[in-house]
Amino acid sequence: MDFYLVVSELVSATLRWLHVIAGIAWIGSSFYFIHLDLSLQKRVGLPDGVKGDAWQIHGGGFYQMIKFLVAPKHMPDELTWFKWEAYATWLSGFALLVVVYYLQADLFLIDKSVLNMSAPTAAAIAFVTLVVSWLIYEALCRSPLGKHAVALALVGYVYLVALTYGFTHVFSGRGAFTQIGALIGTIMVANVFAVIMPNQRKTVAALIAGEKPDPVWGELGKQRSVHNNYLTLPVVFLMLSNHYPLFFATKYNWIIVAIVLIIGPVIRHFFNARHEGKESPWWTWFVAAFAMMLVLWLTTTGPKDAGKTGALEQKPTFAQVNEIVSSRCSMCHAAEPVWAGIGEAPKDIRLDSPEAIRLHAKLIALQAGRSSAMPPGNVTEITPQERQVLAAWYAAGAPAE
Template structure:
């Protein structure tokens, strides 16, 4: 049984690596095409009938790029579709969500002090919320397709703020922010799968059949692509947030997450304006810095939530043979750093937000203690508190006893 913990850690690492690789590919191509579209020269009378063109240099070569507003007169050979980057990112992300938060629901997804859920209930809420997000978003886009797009963006922001608050009322802080990122990423990938690519296929089919494509399909696809452009940076922040307790372990975490979306807008507005040759609105960096400072201030607000209830899994570890000995080991070797007020010089908060000062906290973080200090020598870092091999063995024996290994 104990080998499953090591296998799970490596499976998580492999899927996370895949997710990062595919996300880089998707975000890179997305940013490139947004910059390309905004920077096209449209003041030239092109013989080909193209809407705009641009010359670029990269890697020692020159590239001549042209964009057609609807489509070229005939179907070109070797047409490249940019879609698998998006699909692979979402699929690998959902796999990572399942491995970390569904299989480890009692460690990472459920917080009994927030809402005492069964594993199946928490997983069902998670999956349903992702699907619901797409339904709400897609409905709003259809209602606002011919209306003021600023109004649509404001409506979407209200939805995101509501979801940020709602997730924090159901899941642990770590899971809440991660789910808000997954919620947004699902909308982005669904845009590609359900709207952008199908619309492009309609245009291609019309070209093959000799019909003139309807420009509305390009208009709708451009709307969704623009949304993806502004949502990308907040999603990256939310996906990284689970490593930073000052972001997720605050009573104001839902406000922090909401402000991050505004930072995404200000940052992208600067680069979009620059690429469109409309100047460099430096005020956006001042606004971004002000929002970030507000986030920093909110993150240091005192916690008011009483965290005393344990999940059934944590209770099992607290009742396992050797827990008393492991508690003494952790209090002696780890708690000087992993405390609400760390005693180690230079530390102002517990690494990764992990507190190991009480039996309840030690039982809750059983898996991390086992992987970091029992199965590996990652903690204490550089073995600064001189944890002995016999103590690491005691941690392994305790964890395996509780796990049935």
């Protein structure tokens, strides 16, 4: 068992490390080329068929970057393809999704207080929605709606928010946030794999054959690249959100996602406008700041079941808190956990003594009082009343009596 736990942790850590590194490479190159494309200038003396150029300096060297309207007349001897950053990000992310969420669905994907289902069922629903959502997105882009960027964006936004609302009524809050993030990430990498790369291959094949490439191929690739650009920041937030229970495990978590899906594109619009040389749309920061304040307020609403309990008749005592923690938390958070598959206290946080409970009062209130992040999947079936007691105890200063 100890060997299995060590291997499991090592695999999880390696996949997470690879996912972050690949994601940095993908996001970095994506943002760079969006910046380059928007900053191109049409100047006198450029070769025929060139859209524009941009002069840049980095690392002590000067660079002149040019972009052709469609493609150069002849195939260059060397050509760098940007694809493995995206593929590695998705492959490592999906592997991590399987290891953490699908194989441990009882803890991280399922919340029995939301919907009681088996681990295979939850994993199957999660995987199928990844595939189906990409097919729906692809159909929308290829429909007449795809020619109207703003209308397509609005329809896509409504679809993602509705899907998030549905996920929060099927999975745990942590699982719902991770699933919608994985879904958007899948759409983004599918844009690279199924549209951008094939069209680039067609362009290269035409050049090799001495034919003129179809401009539509480049236009379709540009469309999907822009989509990825505006979706990147929300995905990063969703992937990091599992560390912040007040986001994913509170009453209006789906609204928080809806707001983040606005904040990310608004921020990208600011930078895209600056890259293009337009007047800086400073209003975007006021929108983003207001939206973040709204998110902050939503995090104070408490767990999903907050409001279903009446006011406490008296101030919570430490004896009450000790009993709740001992019965709902200490089977895992102990020197010798008794929960199957857990060999040591998660994050080395032990709650098996009065001193340890008082030491970790803030974490207890955050994870199990003000949110429903713990116990994961509510596997120990903590009640709304017990969560209320934990939150009230910490709010009163975590008294020792």
